[in-house]
Amino acid sequence: MTGDRLRCWSAGESGIRVAVKVTPRARAVGVGGLAASADGPRLRIAVTEAPEDGRASKAACQALAKALGVAKGRVAVASGEASREKMLFVAEAADEVGARLDQLAEIDR
Numbered sequence: 001m002t003g004d005r006l007r008c009w010s011a012g013e014s015g016i017r018v019a020v021k022v023t024p025r026a027r028a029v030g031v032g033g034l035a036a037s038a039d040g041p042r043l044r045i046a047v048t049e050a051p052e053d054g055r056a057s058k059a060a061c062q063a064l065a066k067a068l069g070v071a072k073g074r075v076a077v078a079s080g081e082a083s084r085e086k087m088l089f090v091a092e093a094a095d096e097v098g099a100r101l102d103q104l105a106e107i108d109r
Contacts (some may be wrong), residue, residue: 006034006041006105007041007102007105008020008034008040008041008042008043008101008105009043009098009101011094011098014091015089015090015091015092015093016089016090016092016094016097016098016101017078017087017088017089017090018043018064018087018088018089018090018101019037019039019040019041019042019043019085019086019087020042020043020044020045020060020064020085020086020087020088021035021037021042021043021044021045021084021085021086022045022046022047022051022056022057022060022084022085022086023044023045023046023047023084024047024049024050024051024056024084025048025049025050025051026046026047026048027048028046028048029046029047029048029059029063030044030045030046030063031043031044031045031046031063031064031066031067031104032044032067032104032105032107033104033105033107033108034105037085039085041105042085043064043101043104043105045060045063045064046063047059047060047063051084054081057077057081057086060077060086060088061075061076061077061088062075064088064090065090067100067104068090068092068097068100068101069097069100070090070092070097074090074091074092075088075089075090075091076088076089076091077089
């Protein structure tokens with residue numbers, strides 16, 4: 001399992017913050033694997049939408065929600081709306097989705 005130092009997410013009282021790197025205009029939607037960044041590891045999310053008018057951000061939220069098995073409305077951009085590196089917020093308990101996030105992070109893409 002992914003160790004704490006390699007985690008791309010952190011739990012809070014009202015949900016989970018997930019550091020992600022979004023690849024817009026990808027051939028297919030996909031969630032999995034880690035990307036290195038100056039701020040630490042980020043979960044990779046590929047979306048087919050262009051990075052215009054927040055479409056890629058919205059698609060990233062939807063892709064993560066689907067991968068975690070939660071409602072689309074439970075995932076939102078916390079910061080980085082106009083950046084490829086974003087912080088997404090998942091309004092779910094850590095014990096429910098934390099293990100799934102660790103599994104997604106371990107996928108080799």
